[in-house]
Structures are given as C-alpha cells and as structure tokens.
Amino acid sequence: DAKTTQPPSMDCAEGRAANLPCNHSTISGNEYVYWYRQIHSQGPQYIIHGLKNNETNEMASLIITEDRKSSTLILPHATLRDTAVYYCIVRITLQGAQKLVFGQGTRLTINP
Amino acid sequence: GAVVSQHPSWVICKSGTSVKIECRSLDFQATTMFWYRQFPKQSLMLMATSNEGSKATYEQGVEKDKFLINHASLTLSTLTVTSAHPEDSSFYICSAPIPHLPDTQYFGPGTRLTVL
Numbered sequence: 344d345a346k347t348t349q350p351p352s353m354d355c356a357e358g359r360a361a362n363l364p365c366n367h368s369t370i371s372g373n374e375y376v377y378w379y380r381q382i383h384s385q386g387p388q389y390i391i392h393g394l395k396n397n398e399t400n401e402m403a404s405l406i407i408t409e410d411r412k413s414s415t416l417i418l419p420h421a422t423l424r425d426t427a428v429y430y431c432i433v434r435i436t437l438q439g440a441q442k443l444v445f446g447q448g449t450r451l452t453i454n455p
Numbered sequence: 456g457a458v459v460s461q462h463p464s465w466v467i468c469k470s471g472t473s474v475k476i477e478c479r480s481l482d483f484q485a486t487t488m489f490w491y492r493q494f495p496k497q498s499l500m501l502m503a504t505s506n507e508g509s510k511a512t513y514e515q516g517v518e519k520d521k522f523l524i525n526h527a528s529l530t531l532s533t534l535t536v537t538s539a540h541p542e543d544s545s546f547y548i549c550s551a552p553i554p555h556l557p558d559t560q561y562f563g564p565g566t567r568l569t570v571l
Contacts, residue, residue, distance in 0.1 A: 375480075386548045386562030387499065395561055397555065430498075434558070441558055443550075445499040 347431045352450040361418040363449050365431030368412040373435050376407060377443070378416045380451075387430065387445075388415065412429040421453045458482075459551050461563035467538055469571055476566045477534045478505075478549030484529040485551035489560070491544040505532040505549075539570040563568075 348366040355361040367376065377392040391398055391405045393414075398405040404417040418425050430448040434441065462477045471552040478488055486507045503524055504512040511524035523535040538542055546567055550560040 352459060365485070375558070379562075381499075384567075385459075386550070388562065388563050389556070389559045392559060398520070433485065442501050443560060445491075446503065447498050 347433055347446055348382070349429075349431055349446065349449045351447065352452070354452050354454055355418075355421050357453050357455050358420055360403060361421040361425065361427050361453070363416040363431075363451060364413065365367075365416070366413045367433045369380060370411050370433050371435075373419060374433050376405065376414050377402070377432040377434065378405065379430045379443075379445075380425075381448070382427040383429070390429075400420065406408070423452075423453050423455060424439075425451065426453045456461040456470060459549060459563040460562045461566050463566060464564060465567040465569075466556075467569045467571065470540050471538055473535055473537045474539055475533055476547055476549075476568075478534070478551075478563055480530045480551045480561075483551075483554050484537065485532075486529060487552060488526065489550045490532075490534050491550070493548060493550045493565075499548060501536075505534075507532075508534060528549045536568065539568070541570045544568055544570045 375394050377390050378390040379387040381387040390402050393405045407414045428448040428450050430445050458481050458516040460479045468474050489504040492500045492502050493499045501514050502517045505524045505526040507526045513519045521537055526532040546565050550562040553559045553561055
C-alpha cells in the first residue's frame, strides 16, 4: 500500500471549512484513498473514499488532484464534534475484507 | 444502521489473569473481523484478522498464544488476553467490513484494558 503523509495537527474555527491535506505521491493506478477519523477514546469512523473523481457525502467532500498524488478532505462547516484524529489511508480494493494500516493521522482541533 | 459492539467497554484485572473481549456485528454478518491495539497517543496497530470457522491470521510480532482469537459465529469474534501483564494495558478495538461498501469497515467503540 502507498505511504501517506499528513500534517500532525491542524486548527480550525467552528463554522469554517476544515481542509485536511494528504500526500500520497507513490499511489498506483488501482489504489483508492480512504479517510477515517477517530474521536478521543472511540473507535474510528469511516468518512469517505475515492479513486480519482471528487466525492461528496453527508459527512465530507474528498478532492483528489488530477495526478492523484495528493488529496484533501473537506469538512464544509466544522463543528466542535469534528475534533478528532483524521487518517488518510491509500490501498487497493479487493474482493473480500482487507486489513487497514493506519498512519499517525492529523489531529484536528475545532475551536469555538 | 449496522454497527459493531464491544464488551466490556473497560476492564481492570490483576497481572496473570486472562481477559476476554467480545466483538459483535449487529444486524449484519461478518465472516472476517479485525483486532487492533492502540497505546496512548499512538495510532492503531493491527493485531490479527479473525476468520469465521478457521484460524486467525496474526500480524508479525503478535503472539498468537497470548492473544487468543475465536470467531465462532458470523456475528461474534472474541479476543482473549491470556496471562495479562501491565504492558498489555491498552485500548483494544475490533472492526468488521461494511456490507454494502467494499473494503470499508465499521469499528467497535473499543475496550480499555488496564492490568494492575
């Protein structure tokens, strides 16, 4: 699986958009970008994933650059409850369950 | 919606005793589940893959005789920490694949183990 690089921490004001970057310069053509987050003392939560097109769901938007070497997770209107560690994971998608390898992630703090 | 539960949510035990942690998939079946361990201020580390009806697959460096995994049904996997020691104190989290989203997972709420 391709290695990812994320800033260790970020701050964002409540109500503003939180933009979390992830570099994955060694990504291969069949690897997807996944985002999970972990609120303190809870299990991680799936947010979104994509291959090359931008994706949006009820939680967030995922913007993947054209060369796919980086991506940005966007929380459009951050709330205090969005304070968490956000993990960017790049891996291929196969039939059947596959393990996830977590990096250090970005600790996002939403400030009132 | 489908979720994954864990029991207990926290446990304190004496050194040398064994502790069993349950992971259940609610409203969906999971032939595969995953067990992770997380130390304070660190990321999740995959311990093993639990397979229903067959032996678990352990990650390198994880002692299979110390961390016993049983996946006896399509909705239940258990992790038993045998002869627990203080260094086994950690946050243990399980996960199961989301049925309608290939290669994504639901995670349980975690179990905080403290060994005295």
